[in-house]
Structures are given as C-alpha cells and as structure tokens.
Amino acid sequence: MAVGRWWRTRARGWHGRSRLAPALAASALLAAPGFLTDNWYPGILALLIGPLLACVHLDTRHTAAVATWSLLLALVAGTARQRATAPAFAVEFLILLAGSALAVRSAGRRTATEHALVRAERVARESQQAILRPVSARLGGIDVCTRHHCPVPGASVGGDLYDIAHTPFGVRLLIGDVRGHSLAALGTTAAAIRAFRDLAYLTPGLADLATGMDARLSPGLGPEDFVTAVLAEFAPGEVRLVNCGHPPPVRVGKRIRLLEPPEPALPLGLHPTPRQHRVYLQSDDRLLFYTDGLSEARDAGGMDFALLERVGEALSEPSPADALDVLHRMVTAHTGGPPVDDLALILCQSANATALAPVT
Structure with a gap:
C-alpha cells in the first residue's frame, strides 16, 4: 500500500x-x-x-x-x-x-x-455501498443473493436501491431505481429504503406497503422526481408482486418468463394505485430482480442486451453467487466495458432448489 x-x-x-x-x-x-x-x-x-x-x-x-x-x-x-x-x-x-x-x-x-x-x-x-449492503443468506426458506455494481470511475452516483426483510408476512424484498444520478439521488435512495424498513414489518398488504412508501416519499420529492420499484413477498408455492413502473422480474424454470404486472402502475412519488398479483412457483424456479442497468445495457452499435436468453444461460450456474457473477460478465462483454449505469441484481430461489439446465 x-x-x-x-x-x-x-x-x-x-x-x-x-x-x-x-x-x-x-x-x-x-x-x-x-x-x-x-x-x-x-x-x-x-x-x-x-x-x-x-x-x-x-x-x-x-x-x-x-x-x-x-x-x-x-x-x-x-x-x-x-x-x-x-x-x-x-x-x-x-x-x-x-x-x-x-x-x-x-x-x-x-x-x-x-x-x-x-x-x-x-x-x-461509500454511503451508497453501506446502504446497499451485499446479501447472501437463507431467509424463511428462501435463498437470497444480491449484487450491486457501480458505474465506471468518474460517473456520478447512481440511484439503484434494494433491501430484504424477513417479516411476519413472509420474506419481502424491494428493488428500485431513483430518477437521476446525483448526490440528491442518494438521499432519495436512503429515504426509500428507510420507508421500506419501517413499513414492511407493520403493513399486511403488499399494495398497501407501496402506497405507504409513496406517502412517505412524495413530500420530499421534486415535481419530476420518482422512484420505480418492485415489491415482492414470498409465500409457500408463490410470490406476490407489486410493480410500480419498474422492469419486471424474470422467472427461470422450465421456461423463462417476464413477470409483467396485469395492470401497470406509476412509480412511487407519482401517487400510484398499485395492485398485487400472484405468480405460482415450482420448487426449482429462480427469480431475478434487476434494475435497468441490465435491461437497457447496449453495445457500441446500440443493440440491447438479450435479456431473457442471457439470463437463462447465467442462471444455469448452480451457485446463486456464481450465476450473478456470470451475468455481470455477460453484460460487461456486451457493452465492451463496465456498464455506464448502476446495476443491482437480486436472485431468489427456494432453499430446496436444484441447479437448472440452460433453457432454450
């Protein structure tokens, strides 16, 4: 040194x-x-x-x-x-x-x-890294692994956020993205995570949790500020989702599927009317939650990252940590260097899940 x-x-x-x-x-x-x-x-x-x-x-x-x-x-x-x-x-x-x-x-x-x-x-x-602490744990029968990759040196602070809570209502998670990339975005990131931690243990309904977070965040946001977010709650054999303007999660099992909401809702801060929807899960299903640093990654020619195809390949890795590392390397190879946007990833699977073969 x-x-x-x-x-x-x-x-x-x-x-x-x-x-x-x-x-x-x-x-x-x-x-x-x-x-x-x-x-x-x-x-x-x-x-x-x-x-x-x-x-x-x-x-x-x-x-x-x-x-x-x-x-x-x-x-x-x-x-x-x-x-x-x-x-x-x-x-x-x-x-x-x-x-x-x-x-x-x-x-x-x-x-x-x-x-x-x-x-x-x-x-x-450093504060953002402290807020977005890495997680690799088993909570309530769910294996959870996270990754957060900052942009290239010199880029401004991003607004990606996530958190996981083992609540009386089940394992709940939040992943989101604050509009903008600045020091002000960091304050909104911290406020969103704080609202989730305060309300996740007390609010029975997932849609009500999103509404409560919106009420907490809105007074501190500017007229053009908002936070896209997905809230998830795991229960035996299913996951409950509320999507407020965020890229939909990917389910990888017998086939790969985007878990898009039946009805779109506005991001937090814009007073959404969120609705919960349920997705049934098989024991070997894996769920990938991500930010637009993955879905909007482009190569030098402007070609989008082949999300479903590459996610299926990466999530065939037996270890969740290895799967996320492989996925990040795929994104880096596609963009020709470190992504210019923050990238947050959460991989969830049943504690009894087995490794998946590549899905075609």
Missing part, C-alpha cells in the same frame, strides 16, 4: 509538471520581445497571459510558479532594456503583480472546489 501511495503521488507530480512546462515556456516566449526591442507593445502586461492561463488548468502551487516566473522575466527584461526605473514600467509591473496574485487566488478557489466535489462523490459512493 505504501508503494501504491508513493506511485500515485509521483504520478500526480509528473502530471502537474507536464502542464507546468508549457506555461513556463509560454511566459518566456511572451517576455522575449522585451529583450529584443525598446518598443515592447503591449509591454510586460503581456506576461499576465501565463498566470491567467495557468489558473484555469493548474493548482495553486503551479500557478504561483508561473506567476513568479512571469514577474522574474519582467524584471529581467526591464533591467536588460534599462527601463526598470521608468514610471511606466513600475505601473505595468504593479498591474502584473496584482493580476498574478488574483490568478493564484483563483487557482486556489478552483482547486478547493474540485477537491470538495471529489470528496463528496467519494463519501456518497
């Missing part, structure tokens, strides 16, 4: 010096006329260009280096042409000094803002 920190520090230093050298060279080029002619127009004020350009791209230390270099060149040029004691030179030099100081200050403010944004992004990602 110490070697890694040393390398990152050296790399940042090399990167800064690679930008510093052109800025110093530009200042030297601007100062050259001062050594060659008595009528240097527009005078040493041309050297302000160096610090002003530096403050846009460089940090405080490197901008100060460019400013100092410009001031030194101005003094040397003025002395070489015997103008250092002239009143006009003094005025221009003071303006150059003031402009250089402002450039250094501007670089400091910009650098501080950038560092603050990076820290906020990092804290948000």
